[in-house]
Amino acid sequence: MARPKIPRKSTSIDMTAMCDVAFLLLSFFILTTKFKPAEAITVSTPSSVATKVAPDKDVVLITIDKDGKVFLSMDNEQIKGNIADVLNSTKNLGINKAAFVKAGFIGSSFSQLNAFLAIPEEDRKGNNLPGIPCKDSSNNEVTEWISIVKGAYMGLKMNLLLKGDNLAKYPAFKNVIDAFKKNDELKFSMVTNPESAPTGTDLWKQNQGPVDKKE
Amino acid sequence: MAEMDTSGGGGHKKGPGVKKSKKLSTRVDLTPMVDLGFLLITFFIFTTTMSQPTAMKLNLPKDTDKPEEQNKTAESGVLTLLLGKDNNVFYYEGTLKNDASNFKSSNFKDIRDVIIRKKQSTPEKNLMLIIKPSNECTYKNVVDMIDEMSINVIKRYALVDIADVEDKLVKITEGATGN
Numbered sequence: 001m002a003r004p005k006i007p008r009k010s011t012s013i014d015m016t017a018m019c020d021v022a023f024l025l026l027s028f029f030i031l032t033t034k035f036k037p038a039e040a041i042t043v044s045t046p047s048s049v050a051t052k053v054a055p056d057k058d059v060v061l062i063t064i065d066k067d068g069k070v071f072l073s074m075d076n077e078q079i080k081g082n083i084a085d086v087l088n089s090t091k092n093l094g095i096n097k098a099a100f101v102k103a104g105f106i107g108s109s110f111s112q113l114n115a116f117l118a119i120p121e122e123d124r125k126g127n128n129l130p131g132i133p134c135k136d137s138s139n140n141e142v143t144e145w146i147s148i149v150k151g152a153y154m155g156l157k158m159n160l161l162l163k164g165d166n167l168a169k170y171p172a173f174k175n176v177i178d179a180f181k182k183n184d185e186l187k188f189s190m191v192t193n194p195e196s197a198p199t200g201t202d203l204w205k206q207n208q209g210p211v212d213k214k215e
Numbered sequence: 216m217a218e219m220d221t222s223g224g225g226g227h228k229k230g231p232g233v234k235k236s237k238k239l240s241t242r243v244d245l246t247p248m249v250d251l252g253f254l255l256i257t258f259f260i261f262t263t264t265m266s267q268p269t270a271m272k273l274n275l276p277k278d279t280d281k282p283e284e285q286n287k288t289a290e291s292g293v294l295t296l297l298l299g300k301d302n303n304v305f306y307y308e309g310t311l312k313n314d315a316s317n318f319k320s321s322n323f324k325d326i327r328d329v330i331i332r333k334k335q336s337t338p339e340k341n342l343m344l345i346i347k348p349s350n351e352c353t354y355k356n357v358v359d360m361i362d363e364m365s366i367n368v369i370k371r372y373a374l375v376d377i378a379d380v381e382d383k384l385v386k387i388t389e390g391a392t393g394n
Contacts, residue, residue: 019248022249022253022256029259029260033259046358048359048362050272051269052271053269053270054268054270161270165354166355170350170352170354170357171350172354173354173357174348174376181275181277184277186274187272188272188273189272190271190358191269192268192270192271193269194268198366201327201367202366203365206368
């Protein structure tokens with residue numbers, strides 16, 4: 001009996017197409033990766049088990065660096081413009097509105113704000129700047145800043161974030177919290193690095209909970 | 216696609232005496248290149264999603280001077296945690312005794328067991344943890360301690376300023392253990 005001939009096929013596959021796909025994806029990922037903007041203030045945040053991702057719109061961020069200096073940054077340019085107007089009219093600072101809107105962060109007292117804005121953006125480094133005075137309750141300019149920002153955000157939702165350095169001392173943190181309290185801003189979030197809940201703890205059990213019920 | 220036509224015009228006959236040069240295949244094995252490509256892709260995917268910062272919520276109570284508005288809590292269910300310098304943690308249950316006999320020292324590793332033990336031995340409605348950071352402790356300590364509350368699912372806790380007596384006690388204990 002004659003067997004039907006099975007044509008022997010080569011086992012080597014043309015890898016070209018796969019290679020093309022791989023490098024296409026690679027270039028896509030490289031190009032779409034958002035690089036961390038070079039931070040003027042170096043802060044290493046502590047980690048927590050919080051799983052909620054930090055908001056990135058309408059953020060009012062208070063940064064505490066390792067020496068306890070306080071900086072303020074906002075992302076909404078329109079509101080920053082309004083704040084500049086308010087500062088000029090109420091405090092007669094005569095600040096440059098365009099420079100204020102463009103500034104990545106604020107790190108000086110009201111009286112030195114003009115000098116601060118005169119420094120070129122790339123030379124504004126956290127460790128050379130005085131920060132917003134927040135040392136004690138009598139001279140807590142952070143309180144004023146928050147009340148101005150709060151006024152500018154009137155009717156809009158603002159995400160108050162606090163980003164502190166691992167090595168910042170507690171008094172700096174407390175002064176900022178006090179400033180929040182004075183403005184009745186009792187809800188805020190702290191920026192942290194994600195961390196998983198330690199095995200065996202109650203939170204871990206809670207996270208495992210739904211899985212157990214299914215079984 | 217990856218190979219070129221090198222046959223040179225089909226079966227063109229060359230004259231006698233012309234040596235036939237051996238043809239080398241232009242096919243390259245692309246498998247290692249694909250491997251490398253996917254390795255890099257995996258690397259980029261992992262590194263991009265991992266650095267997303269998270270936000271830890273903290274709701275502050277409103278400051279009030281009126282005692283009737285302040286929260287009442289049973290003394291037996293209170294655990295006070297004091298944060299000292301160099302990651303030291305001190306704690307006492309209930310109120311601090313005059314001779315400080317219930318003042319115990321601990322650290323961030325062991326404090327979880329203390330909290331869990333307290334949680335198990337106290338009815339939930341009485342359980343209240345008070346965190347008192349001293350001026351020497353760092354922001355990381357405070358965040359770690361608040362984090363510890365969410366790790367152990369503690370519903371009621373408060374961030375309170377340290378009292379002078381406690382601050383002194385923390386300093387004395389730190390001085391004694393440091394030497």
